[in-house]
Amino acid sequence: MATTRILEWLGRLYIWVLLAFLYLPIIIMALMSFNVSPFYQLPFEWTKEWYASLWQNDQLISATWNSLEIAIITTIICVVLGSAASLALFRYEFRGKKFLQALLFPPIAIPWLITGTAMLIFFFGVGIGRGLFAILLGHVALALPYVIVVVSARLQTFAPELEEAARSLGANQWQVTSRVTLPWIMPGVIAGGLFAFAVSFDQFVVSYFLSTPGQTTLPVEIYAAIRKGFTPEINAVSTIIIVVSMALMLLTARFFKFGGEK
Amino acid sequence: MAGVQVSNLSRSFGAHKALDDVSIDFADGGFYALLGPSGSGKTTLLRQIAGFDFPDSGRIAIGGESVERVPVEKRRIGMVFQNYALFPNMSVADNVAFGLSVRGEAKAIIASEVQRALDLVQLGKLGGRRPHQLSGGQRQRVALARAIVTKPRVLLLDEPLGALDKALRVDMQIELKRIQREIGITTIFVTHDQEEALTMSDRIGILRDGRLVQEGPPEEIYDRPKSEFAATFLGDANILRGDTTGTGIRLVDGTAIAAGAGATLAAGAKASCAVRPERIRIATDSGTSDPNANVLRGQISKRIFAGNNSTYFVERDGQTLKVIVQNTGIERLAEGQEVVLRWSPESTVLIAAN
Numbered sequence: 276m277a278t279t280r281i282l283e284w285l286g287r288l289y290i291w292v293l294l295a296f297l298y299l300p301i302i303i304m305a306l307m308s309f310n311v312s313p314f315y316q317l318p319f320e321w322t323k324e325w326y327a328s329l330w331q332n333d334q335l336i337s338a339t340w341n342s343l344e345i346a347i348i349t350t351i352i353c354v355v356l357g358s359a360a361s362l363a364l365f366r367y368e369f370r371g372k373k374f375l376q377a378l379l380f381p382p383i384a385i386p387w388l389i390t391g392t393a394m395l396i397f398f399f400g401v402g403i404g405r406g407l408f409a410i411l412l413g414h415v416a417l418a419l420p421y422v423i424v425v426v427s428a429r430l431q432t433f434a435p436e437l438e439e440a441a442r443s444l445g446a447n448q449w450q451v452t453s454r455v456t457l458p459w460i461m462p463g464v465i466a467g468g469l470f471a472f473a474v475s476f477d478q479f480v481v482s483y484f485l486s487t488p489g490q491t492t493l494p495v496e497i498y499a500a501i502r503k504g505f506t507p508e509i510n511a512v513s514t515i516i517i518v519v520s521m522a523l524m525l526l527t528a529r530f531f532k533f534g535g536e537k
Numbered sequence: 538m539a540g541v542q543v544s545n546l547s548r549s550f551g552a553h554k555a556l557d558d559v560s561i562d563f564a565d566g567g568f569y570a571l572l573g574p575s576g577s578g579k580t581t582l583l584r585q586i587a588g589f590d591f592p593d594s595g596r597i598a599i600g601g602e603s604v605e606r607v608p609v610e611k612r613r614i615g616m617v618f619q620n621y622a623l624f625p626n627m628s629v630a631d632n633v634a635f636g637l638s639v640r641g642e643a644k645a646i647i648a649s650e651v652q653r654a655l656d657l658v659q660l661g662k663l664g665g666r667r668p669h670q671l672s673g674g675q676r677q678r679v680a681l682a683r684a685i686v687t688k689p690r691v692l693l694l695d696e697p698l699g700a701l702d703k704a705l706r707v708d709m710q711i712e713l714k715r716i717q718r719e720i721g722i723t724t725i726f727v728t729h730d731q732e733e734a735l736t737m738s739d740r741i742g743i744l745r746d747g748r749l750v751q752e753g754p755p756e757e758i759y760d761r762p763k764s765e766f767a768a769t770f771l772g773d774a775n776i777l778r779g780d781t782t783g784t785g786i787r788l789v790d791g792t793a794i795a796a797g798a799g800a801t802l803a804a805g806a807k808a809s810c811a812v813r814p815e816r817i818r819i820a821t822d823s824g825t826s827d828p829n830a831n832v833l834r835g836q837i838s839k840r841i842f843a844g845n846n847s848t849y850f851v852e853r854d855g856q857t858l859k860v861i862v863q864n865t866g867i868e869r870l871a872e873g874q875e876v877v878l879r880w881s882p883e884s885t886v887l888i889a890a891n
Contacts, residue, residue, distance in 0.1 A: 439616075446610060447639075450639045454639070
């Protein structure tokens, strides 16, 4: 009995330590975004000054919009192309299919630093150069394999007879896909979309290589700002982003039970 | 409603001939069973008729119209799958409504047709349920309702009762037959269960290695099998082998076996005689009630008591014959006893050696 209780207690301790490890830095950062001192000095004095000055920081705001825009467009493109590719890999047998599937994984494993350098050189070679469009292309290329892998995993649980049953009832290819297959893989598509969004929105390395001083994304802008001299505005913008993204995640988890069958 | 004609249908997958020159005429409104072991081509044939796969050569006609190059969604067929294949994201009613809905029928028509189909399969009150909330038998009925609500020209069933337990299967056999009669739809039914084929269908086609072995009403195939395979695959049969005398065979030890039905063969060729276990009478004395009867002597090696009947295994000249006797009284024969087996030539079928 005694050992069970000790183990139980250790288990709880482990969870709290883990949660603290994950969330304490974020909480401190969020608190400091409301602190008067720009140098993390205590005692804590409440202020909204940094949020107000953030509002004046055009560079940071425009970088935030750039990041959101690129992340959303990347997500849409990757979800559409990735789901279509997963369906094709699921439905059809063709020459080189195994090879194609194997080719999906290296981009996930190759360090972004290398991918970024390669893209920079390639984009200059073909005349695309740097800028937001180049960043978007890079993000799509990075995020697409994630979507295909996640949606394909979901498709593994799909019974192909369902498509046959729908066809036998007179449904054409579009009706089969939209009314039978897509509803089943939707949780995978949404999870894949979240992955794509996260890969793009978090992306620093590839964006850093492909951005130009005027056209940049939030992570790159934050990095540049810190190098110039840290201001709590960074804390403020980070806090806003964390609150928004956690709310999005919780909403998604509420409406689509990940991993569940139904 | 329409009949289905399959003519000279062949389909190969690589070197494997899944269907080899198969021709069958499925009559309008009939209930047809395709019977065969796994790999015999019965499911391939069904999928060809459905239109999931196209033949290498040959013709398929539904209601006189050639359809062998028409894709499944345009063939106006109804199909019930082995695992039901109900759409998990839809309610029972939406599952049944699917075929009408993709066709663009009006909502009011769909609702009334769906209700009619659900009533027909006795699930009128369960339209709002989800497939995972139903029992196996209920799912089976939903799959059937979904397949017939579109008024297809032909109903195709791919081992639809395979996933059900024995008692439920018998119920569903009766139910399926009732519904088929009620709507009078041409039905083609794939099964590996010979009992199912015998009890449900008007005609049976037996397939083996992609070829049609024999085709006809259940009684005809049972009483006059044309091959040892047909004799032993549909029901149980004792096979005796020897040289044919034209009207029967002579066994190696010289005993003559007279056959009342079957092939006409030139005397002297190798042939066999098939006789059903329940047609043989078993006795301890050699009374001569029927002078024309075939008679063999042997020794009971094993007896299996099954309540209403008993199965005796009788050893004779190195061969074991199976005899099934209805237990109409309490007298039983013991293992080891010497017995006389008697059966009439009419119950004996002459089959060419294969």
